[in-house]
Amino acid sequence: MIGPDVRQRLVTEAPGLLRYARTIARSGESAEDLVQETLLRALQRADTFRGESSLSTWLHRILHNLAVDRFRQDREDATGDVEREVEEQWHDDTYTVDAALVVERAELRDELQDALLRLPVIYRTAVVLHDAEGMTMAEIADVHEIGLPAAKQRLRRGRMMLVSALAQGPERRAGTHGVPLRCWDARSRVSDYLDGELPVSDRVLVERHLEACPTCPPLYAGLVGTRDTLGALRDADTVIPSPLADRISELLART
Numbered sequence: 001m002i003g004p005d006v007r008q009r010l011v012t013e014a015p016g017l018l019r020y021a022r023t024i025a026r027s028g029e030s031a032e033d034l035v036q037e038t039l040l041r042a043l044q045r046a047d048t049f050r051g052e053s054s055l056s057t058w059l060h061r062i063l064h065n066l067a068v069d070r071f072r073q074d075r076e077d078a079t080g081d082v083e084r085e086v087e088e089q090w091h092d093d094t095y096t097v098d099a100a101l102v103v104e105r106a107e108l109r110d111e112l113q114d115a116l117l118r119l120p121v122i123y124r125t126a127v128v129l130h131d132a133e134g135m136t137m138a139e140i141a142d143v144h145e146i147g148l149p150a151a152k153q154r155l156r157r158g159r160m161m162l163v164s165a166l167a168q169g170p171e172r173r174a175g176t177h178g179v180p181l182r183c184w185d186a187r188s189r190v191s192d193y194l195d196g197e198l199p200v201s202d203r204v205l206v207e208r209h210l211e212a213c214p215t216c217p218p219l220y221a222g223l224v225g226t227r228d229t230l231g232a233l234r235d236a237d238t239v240i241p242s243p244l245a246d247r248i249s250e251l252l253a254r255t
Contacts, residue, residue, distance in 0.1 A: 010039050013059050023128045026184055038063040053142050061143045064125050071121045082120055086161045097167035105166045115165035123158030130155050179212040180205050186216055
């Protein structure tokens with residue numbers, strides 16, 4: 001067990017968890033939610049902590065699993081495609097990058113964060129845990145709940161993906177030069193925009209982004225179409241089949 005000082009020890013670990021979450025999450029709000037849920041899970045499962053790994057490793061494992069589940073639900077993690085692309089690039093003897101520009105961009109927090117978020121979460125977390133948080137490969141394998149060779153492969157691929165993402169930064173944003181809001185900032189507001197829940201100032205920014213962005217309008221149109229199709233289901237089956245109606249009547253008569 002963690003012992004009677006569990007709450008204080010969790011509070012002590014919170015800043016490191018938040019620093020980690022901010023590096024891998026797509027927004028500050030999402031990072032804070034991940035930390036809160038991590039600490040809640042830790043409190044609920046305190047009796048399962050056996051001390052086989054450090055408290056920090058155990059908490060990072062909880063946060064990592066929560067992040068993987070969340071990103072999987074958000075369908076943001078096309079891991080296989082990115083794996084194939086980076087392997088093909090780095091196997092090509094002619095592939096290279098401008099090292100000075102890569103390092104320069106890495107030193108800019110926004111550029112680094114943007115590039116990190118291009119990595120699938122399993123590689124993103126391996127790089128951040130090792131190179132930013134200073135965890136050993138054994139600890140990362142523990143957090144990811146995989147073997148040491150697999151953890152080393154994730155770090156290797158993650159580092160390569162990060163360099164490639166940093167190298168491609170300007171080209172990736174060239175198509176959206178002058179467009180208000182980054183794509184993710186606009187896309188994260190679209191659901192509230194659809195429901196009419198955005199402040200006027202945010203609505204204007206989203207609309208200006210959709211007018212000028214080359215990639216977001218089809219996504220928005222897909223959201224609208226899907227929502228409307230689901231809404232039509234309300235009118236599709238309004239009649240309860242007779243057998244079910246009889247069962248409901250029988251159930252109500254017994255209560």
